[in-house]
Amino acid sequence: MSKVTPIAQGNVKVTRDDWLLAARDILVRRGVGEVKILTLSETLDVSRSSFYWYFKDRTELLDALLDDWEATNIRTIIVHCEMQASGIDEAACNFFRCFVNPKLFDQRLDFAIREWARRDASVRSRIDAADDARLAAVIAMFVRHGYAVEEAGWRARIIYYMQLGYHALEVTEPMETRMSRLPGYLRGFTGRDPDIAVITAFAAYAEQKALT
Amino acid sequence: MSKVTPIAQGNVKVTRDDWLLAARDILVRRGVGEVKILTLSETLDVSRSSFYWYFKDRTELLDALLDDWEATNIRTIIVHCEMQASGIDEAACNFFRCFVNPKLFDQRLDFAIREWARRDASVRSRIDAADDARLAAVIAMFVRHGYAVEEAGWRARIIYYMQLGYHALEVTEPMETRMSRLPGYLRGFTGRDPDIAVITAFAAYAEQKALT
DNA sequence: TAATCTCTGGACAGATATGTCCATTGCGCA
């Protein structure tokens, strides 16, 4: 009687995706090093051996996580840069909206991968390729709106770096505080989303004429 | 004869600082998770027990690394922001020079700490405090050069984020490539240092009048 | 020379991972 239903409450089967999701959660919150089969099996309330039915070994799981990341965080940015837009301001807003929407682009996942890359050369080269591809898309966006390639490359780097740095901080201050820091001439834009602050910062910058 | 001189070549004593330096090296290159006493003892070619003479346990070593980081990477930025300067451009250059000089500010160490913070709340609060202190110094710099507090806070964030993002990428492209991407009107500034590119980018931006 | 202090090596115990093997459960289907 003490072992009637091992699959107690949920009675739902643990799928490959469950392992993957749990792993991704740990990856994001604690880093690759903490993605351990033992830990995952405990959160899923399943024995470790079950893992080896779905995956050959830990490496196969990690590879799947990388693929998952590429699907989420690369294509999205590129697509958003290529969206139809009437002017550079609108185009830039497309870009930033995707960067800022956790359903489209998971910045914490992105940083978890960056950390991972520091100790794994193959991951390093994959994220380098990702950065290149994204940057190329942003550059193309500027070029499409009339900037010379040289100038476009420069501007693309400024906003891309700025956006990464913004996320690197994992800014957690409440919306009101952040809003109150905005200069008056930007506050009109900020009704919708706290992170729109970054968008408007760039939009204001982009409005400037190139220096000569 | 097989064990004559255990302390083979160097014959130099392993000091507490040796442990600390080795640990810091691993921390920067591989992350906290890889800072292991066993690994360190192997690189130092000494038995593990020696470690416990200098440190109570692994935690004490990690605490020491945190203190080391605070001494290196916080005070420096603040001091450089407070340096005497004739105008905002010169002041900003002071700020960026320190950010860019690995002897004054180790950005890889900074990111290693950020990664660590993701899985340790106490580290999280220390790096949050560090970011606050640095940002406050940059804001003060702008204020000292005539910007209103609100505007200063805004500008400080833009350059601080941008600088972090620049480092997040661990940019490794050769100097010529990077230089060739600079727009002509900036290229005049770039004789001295590859990373001056970032400085001039900001300097150009800072020259702009506030929008109204 | 002898006593003392600093530091190190090696043995031991215990915690935490990974991966393998195999018996067994329970669901879908003939």
Added chain:
DNA sequence: TGCGCAATGGACATATCTGTCCAGAGATTA
């Protein structure tokens, strides 16, 4: 109802890392 297979649990072997204990090597000092 019973068969077969997808999926799981539990035991086992092994690796890696931490921390403790203690004997003892070397240098320093009395």
